[in-house]
Amino acid sequence: MRRVPPVGPKAPAHVHTSACSPWHPFPRLERAGYVRRTADPADRRKVVVEAVPDALAGVESAVGPARKRIGEVLAGYTPDQQDLLFDYFSRAAPAFREATEEIRASTQERKGGR
Known part of the structure; x- marks a missing residue:
């Protein structure tokens, strides 16, 4: 499982939102089942966002054709x-x-x- 850096003050800036924005992506990703939040084992005050491993299978089926075409271009x-x-x-x-x-x-x- 790939771990994403802890969610904190810098995360919203990275995705161009404020921490209190209704467009903040983490709750939406969590509701969609792509990520889950867990406590940071080193600091229980922090939250770590983890990708849900099998959740990306549906994404791959959607973007697979584009990935295949780009792969064909790069193969040249x-x-x-x-x-x-x-x-x-x-x-x-x-x-x-x-x-x-x-x-x-x-x-x-x-x-x-x-």
Whole structure:
């Protein structure tokens, strides 16, 4: 079972919500059966969110065709080219998230901080 870092003040920022937002994803994921909350064995005040192992079978059936097609695309590249692609995407994704945050912040500033 894969363990996700404890839910805490930084988790909502990572998923772009506030801790009290009705759109906070953890309760919805828990109700859907994808994750469960357990007490952190090292610190009972913390909560650890764990993926429910068999819950992703339904997700795989939904996204399986897309994964297959992407696999076919990647198979057309050499291992070195694949390494380059994976390196690019591992760097581009965080850069895109940072740029999104900058855009969000500047939009809020233009709206007067609302």
